[in-house]
Structures are given as structure tokens and as C-alpha cells.
Amino acid sequence: EGDYGALQRNNNDEVWVSQRARPRRNRKSPAIRSMVRENIVTPSNFILPLFIHDEDFNQPIDSMPGCERHSLDSMLREVGESFELGVKTFVLFPKVPDELKTNYGEEAYNPEGIVPRAIRMIKEAHPEAIVVTDVALDPYSDQGHDGVVENGKILNDVTINQLCKQVICQARAGADIVAPSDMMDGRVKAIRDALDSEGFTDVSILSYTAKYASAYYGPFRDALDSHPGFGDKKTYQQDPANGRESLIEAALDSAEGADMLMVKPGMPYLDIIRRLKDYSPLPIAAYHVSGEYAMIKAACQNGWLNERDVVLETLTCFKRAGADIILTYYAKQAAQWIKEDGLY
Ligand code: PBG
Numbered sequence: 001e002g003d004y005g006a007l008q009r010n011n012n013d014e015v016w017v018s019q020r021a022r023p024r025r026n027r028k029s030p031a032i033r034s035m036v037r038e039n040i041v042t043p044s045n046f047i048l049p050l051f052i053h054d055e056d057f058n059q060p061i062d063s064m065p066g067c068e069r070h071s072l073d074s075m076l077r078e079v080g081e082s083f084e085l086g087v088k089t090f091v092l093f094p095k096v097p098d099e100l101k102t103n104y105g106e107e108a109y110n111p112e113g114i115v116p117r118a119i120r121m122i123k124e125a126h127p128e129a130i131v132v133t134d135v136a137l138d139p140y141s142d143q144g145h146d147g148v149v150e151n152g153k154i155l156n157d158v159t160i161n162q163l164c165k166q167v168i169c170q171a172r173a174g175a176d177i178v179a180p181s182d183m184m185d186g187r188v189k190a191i192r193d194a195l196d197s198e199g200f201t202d203v204s205i206l207s208y209t210a211k212y213a214s215a216y217y218g219p220f221r222d223a224l225d226s227h228p229g230f231g232d233k234k235t236y237q238q239d240p241a242n243g244r245e246s247l248i249e250a251a252l253d254s255a256e257g258a259d260m261l262m263v264k265p266g267m268p269y270l271d272i273i274r275r276l277k278d279y280s281p282l283p284i285a286a287y288h289v290s291g292e293y294a295m296i297k298a299a300c301q302n303g304w305l306n307e308r309d310v311v312l313e314t315l316t317c318f319k320r321a322g323a324d325i326i327l328t329y330y331a332k333q334a335a336q337w338i339k340e341d342g343l344y
Pocket residue numbers: 134135136138146181182216217218219220221233288289290291
């Protein structure tokens with residue numbers, strides 16, 4: 001009477017579909033779910049990128065609502081507040097005025113440039129904070145490229161020479177970790193040798209190992225005013241269609257002395273994160289880039305997604321894919337949500 005064939009009755013005459021495994025038992029309460037949870041994001045996994053400029057005001061970035069170019073004082077406040085929430089690591093990106101930009105990007109190793117000054121300010125006020133610097137010429141290049149340009153080509157080895165000067169300048173100012181994002185061949189070894197020969201054996205290298213020529217960097221280039229002056233970055237950044245190529249880069253970077261390997265962008269490249277995790281025992285970082293941030297923001301501003309839930313889910317998925325470290329513009333906000341919810 002109303003029962004279908006598959007159903008049986010148990011000893012209490014209740015409907016029963018006979019089966020041993022019921023995966024839902026491990027999901028039956030918050031306590032059980034948290035006991036069996038495989039991956040948890042904590043604020044100490046995050047690196048917060050900070051845009052800085054040499055002005056005494058903050059400049060909002062239209063394509064990244066909620067982010068701004070900070071004055072150095074404001075940057076310092078942001079570091080302090082984030083540190084209180086458990087975010088301990090920061091990466092600096094300078095917006096450089098046009099008059100300081102050149103093909104060789106000499107401003108990249110000016111000891112009184114904005115990045116060395118910012119590093120010194122942070123390390124003085126918060127000695128426990130970890131400062132990461134981006135290594136590439138693009139913020140300083142009048143060509144809008146990561147390297148030195150000659151006849152429309154990006155010169156690999158000449159660029160590395162400039163990057164080594166940049167790294168030594170950053171290390172002298174107190175950088176804890178340098179992060180080459182330029183994708184020149186052989187730069188990790190050259191940077192390691194340069195650091196070591198100047199006595200900076202403790203400065204770490206977080207290499208942008210698998211960095212793709214991605215359309216998701218648009219808002220970042222708005223923030224730094226660093227759109228390529230001509231062409232694109234496809235002769236040095238990887239083709240989004242290629243996965244195995246990342247393993248070549250990972251093999252080279254680890255042999256050359258990288259301490260951590262990064263995949264960038266994040267969400268569309270979770271397979272690459274997993275491949276590098278399986279390939280290398282080094283810590284793996286994922287960069288949740290500006291365009292990914294902008295997409296989430298836009299949808300949430302329209303009321304189409306729940307920002308808190310979608311961000312915490314996204315960050316957890318990076319960990320599940322294999323990321324130990326996550327660079328995200330949401331670092332401070334996510335740390336706040338995690339704290340409010342007592343999520344760990
Ligand atoms: C440049 C650099 C880029 C980003 C980090 N370092 C942009 C680019 O390669 O053009 C992008 C970060 C983001 O989009 O959030 N060396």
C-alpha cells in the first residue's frame with residue numbers, strides 16, 4: 001500500500017533501504033563534520049597583497065572594490081590590523097609615477113624607492129611580520145613589461161641582471177621573502193646566488209613557478225597602471241592551455257633553490273596546484289588574483305552570491321587542491337570572518 005518494491009521493513013516495521021555504508025553518518029552534526037574535516041584555512045595561511053603609492057591619501061581601485069592604493073601610513077595600519085587578526089605575511093606592490101619609469105627599470109633598485117621604505121617601516125613597527133617583495137620590472141617599466149625590451153623583445157638574461165639588483169636592494173631593506181614574478185628562465189638560481197654572495201642566506205625565494213599569461217590580471221594592472229605598453233606577456237608567461245609545462249618550471253625552480261612554489265591564477269588552475277603538490281615536497285602557494293577577486297565582488301554587489309560563504313569556500317578549495325599558502329586580497333576580511341565564526 002504505497003510502498004515500492006525496493007523498500008523493506010525493519011523489526012520496528014519502519015521503512016528501510018537495506019545498506020551498510022551511509023556516508024551521511026559522518027555529516028550528521030557540526031561536531032562530527034568538524035572532526036572529520038580534511039582541510040581548514042587559517043589566517044596564518046594567508047598572504048595579503050598591499051598596493052602602495054607615494055601619496056598622503058588612499059586611492060580606491062575601481063575594478064577592485066574594497067581595495068585601494070595605500071599611503072605608507074595607511075599601509076602600516078592595514079598591516080597592524082591584519083596582524084592582530086592572525087595574518088602575518090604581506091606582499092607589496094608599488095604604483096610608480098610615470099616619470100620614474102624606464103626600460104631598464106632602475107627605480108626597482110633605488111634604496112630610497114617606495115618599496116625599500118615600506119619594508120623598513122613595516123619591519124620597524126612589526127618585527128614579527130613577514131614581508132614579501134615582488135621581483136619583476138613591470139611597475140618600473142616604461143614599456144609595461146616584466147623585463148628589459150629591445151626591438152620588441154623581452155631580453156631574458158639582461159633582465160635577470162636587473163632583477164638581481166632589485167632583490168639585493170629589497171633584501172638590504174629587510175625583505176624576508178623575495179617572490180620573482182617575471183618568468184625569465186634561470187632567474188631563481190641567479191637570485192639565490194646574488195642573495196648568498198651578499199650574505200642574505202636567510203632570505204627565502206617564493207617563486208612564481210607556474211605563472212600563466214592570464215586575462216585575470218586586468219584589475220591588478222589597473223591598480224599599478226602597468227598594462228603592457230605593446231603586445232602581451234605570452235613570450236614569458238605560460239600558455240593557459242598547458243599543464244605539463246608547469247612541471248618543467250617546478251623542476252627547474254626547485255633545482256635552482258626555490259623555497260616555495262606558486263601557481264597563479266588560482267581558481268581556474270586548481271589542477272595545476274594539485275599537480276605541483278604531488279610533484280614537489282616544497283610548500284605550494286596559490287595566488288587568488290585580482291580578476292578572481294573582482295568577479296566575486298561584482299556578483300556579491302549584485303546580491304547574486306553570498307560573499308562570506310563563497311569566499312571561505314573558495315579559500316578552503318585552494319587548500320583541498322593542495323595549496324599550503326594563499327595570496328588573496330580577501331586575507332584580512334576572511335581572517336575576520338574566521339575569527340567571528342570560531343571556525344578553527
Ligand atoms: C607582475 C605581476 C602581476 C601580478 C602579480 N605580479 C601582473 C602581470 O603579470 O601582469 C598579478 C596579480 C593579480 O592579478 O592579482 N609581475
